[in-house]
Amino acid sequence: MLVLTRKIGQSIRIGDNIVIKIVNVDGSQVKIGIEAPKGMAIFREELYEKLKESNIEALNTAKELKLDELLLKAENSMNKVGASQNKEQKDDNS
Numbered sequence: 001m002l003v004l005t006r007k008i009g010q011s012i013r014i015g016d017n018i019v020i021k022i023v024n025v026d027g028s029q030v031k032i033g034i035e036a037p038k039g040m041a042i043f044r045e046e047l048y049e050k051l052k053e054s055n056i057e058a059l060n061t062a063k064e065l066k067l068d069e070l071l072l073k074a075e076n077s078m079n080k081v082g083a084s085q086n087k088e089q090k091d092d093n094s
Contacts, residue, residue, distance in 0.1 A: 004012060011021040017037050024031040034042055043051065 006012060006022045008022050008025055011019050013019050018040075019035040021033040021035070022030065023033045036042060
């Protein structure tokens with residue numbers, strides 16, 4: 001990890017298109033400004049972790065739903081096959 005010391009009004013540049021500027025310092029809090037391309041997502045770490053957890057939960061839920069749908073389709077298909085076989089047996093007995 002690179003650690004830099006900056007004063008109010010000073011900046012740090014990351015690559016060609018990201019600038020982090022120290023806007024204010026109040027005790028143990030530092031207010032920063034970030035200039036970055038519009039398409040770039042910028043999150044506070046604690047929010048990013050919550051978002052990541054939420055996305056994982058949503059993905060797992062979607063996987064469970066898809067599995068439930070597949071099981072239901074398989075069950076329906078088996079029921080149709082069984083009904084068709086029963087009908088064929090009845091037709092043969094007639």
